[in-house]
Amino acid sequence: MTKMTDTQTLILTRASARPGNLALPLPEGLHGAAAKMAVGRMIKLGWIEEVEANLRRDEPLWRETGDGHGTTLIATEAGLDAIGIEPVVVRTMAGLRDAKPEAIAAAQRPGTKQAQLIAMLQRPEGASIAEIAEATGWQHHSIRGAISGSLKKKLGLTVTSEKLAERGRVYKLSSS
Template identity: 65%
Template sequence: MPKLTDTQTIILSRAAARPDNLAMPLPKGLHGAAAQKAVAAMIARGWLEEVEANLRRGEPFWRETGDGHGTTLVATEAGLAAIGIEPVVATTTTNLRKAKLELAPKPKDASAAQTHSATTKSVAIRAGTKQAEIIALIQRPQGASISEIVEVTGWAAHSARGMISGGLKKKLGLAIISEKVDQRGTVYKIDVA
């Protein structure tokens, strides 16, 4: 892992926990020239990316572009990998968050928008954990059976099923489907539809 400053670690960790991996707002006390220097270094290393801000969704913006639009900062896969979050897992959770936000009913007023954004789940999944291993297994096109998950994790079958239903479906909000397959038993997959 690359050597990060405390500020860089805080920015990337907070971004990993936000929907769409938004790096804004920056930590309290980081503004002006210090913020510009920190962000410029992180963009140069490929850890942050400047993208157009969606002001209708209330995304905080980093700077104005001069044409009435603004940009915001997003942590990249390289940035998430720098703090130990597996890129495959980061991409999956980011894509699922985006899909949830697109499918969510649009609030009618500003107070409803604030309530909606406050209830959106944000999670960060550390690389090398059993949870990350299970997510990698079930996001394969063929999915994973309980016996395959047990083999990889070393857990009992009931623990693997508990992680899928409690940890992945309920806590992380992943759309996981299951189906009976001959010779494999129940196979779990992440629903990409």
């Protein structure tokens, strides 16, 4: 396993707290050739990646592509896993890059019932309303409202459901 430097740890830790896991801006004092080397190494290790910047959201630019567009840097699942961030949280936050800022902030609060709901729906077997109610203490209508309103409409997540004979209706978060 590759040993992580303090700078790499700082970049990934800050990215984990930003909407969409944005790795920019880089730590103060890291610029020029040193920034290029640090970022290049992290890209090579698969800890961060270059993606097209959303200029409408004023995302910080890593570099301009020359055609009126630019790229920004985001932390990958592997990068956040390297600093101990749970993969469930990473996948959810990566899917929120284009969501509304208030939706991103709500989903970033670990330990909340919403985070618990998302984790249950991301399991391969999904979760039934009864299972979610037992885990969260919510009423059945509140769970359906959270799935429809918070997850689907507000956060833009894709939730699927299927009826199983042994468990009833089971909901899952789609990986797309």
